[in-house]
Amino acid sequence: MRIWRGDADGGSLGDYTVEVSEGEVVLDALHRVQATQAGDLAIRWNCKAGKCGSCSAEINGKPRLLCMTRLSDFDPAETITVTPMRSFPVIRDLVTDVSYNYEKARELPGVELGPRDADGKRRMMQVDVERGQEFRKCIECFLCQNTCHVVRDHEDNKPAFAGPRFFLRYAELDMHPLDTRDRRETVRDQAGIGLCNITKCCTEVCPEGIKITDNAIIPMKERVADKKYDPLVWLGNKIGLRNKDNDGRTAT
Secondary structure, eight states: OEEEEEETTEEEEEEOOOOOOTTOBHHHHHHHHHHHTOTTOOOOOSOSSSSSOTTEEEETTEEEEGGGOBGGGSOTTSOOEEEOOTTSOEEETTEEOOHHHHHHHHHSOOOOBOOOOTTSOOOOOHHHHHHHHTGGGOOOOOHHHHHOHHHHSOGGGGGGOOOHHHHHHHHHHHTOTTBOOOOHHHHHHTSOGGGOOOOOHHHHHOTTOOOHIIIIIHHHHHHHHHHHHOHHHHHHHHHTOSOBOTTSOBOO
């Protein structure tokens, strides 16, 4: 194995030869290196079941979960190279500072529910319940954020770009039938969805198989375009054809 060792000031790849057993994953091999050759090797991990999103890294240049990448996926003679996620600052070895993602999460407007039904309950169709299930499968491994070239190759884009994980969240809330907040201007102006050119690289690396591009980003782009550029919508707003709700806001 070749493992990146270093910190924010720099580092290099170190070579390690480690015995492995059938059925093991890359994280197992790293733990054995840690136990036998490099006790100070820094690795972030938790569940070892592909559900916590902690052990994200790059294996032979591809963003993957260490605990879900089997050693049997590689040729026995192949050298496995493990490096930290490239889009985020290195803390030490394979551990990166992913606080950028939590900063973007705080910028996202929360849920705004309408009034309850007459019996005090809220109801939604089962098809709408099922539609949102895919979005909630996200384990926040941030592999999609890491592979997105908008931030991976252009560090200066980060302040104006939320990234695919949060476009997924915008879509989940915007498509929720009980949520009344309009986030289209926010996702356009503050989250920078216009910078995404839908290469689907985020979808390709998602360990949960979420169709981020097709089911979240493209529909949100369409909703933003409808509000901003649809001439009929503009005309309807201009001449006041839309009804007003009790709060004086435009009903969509």
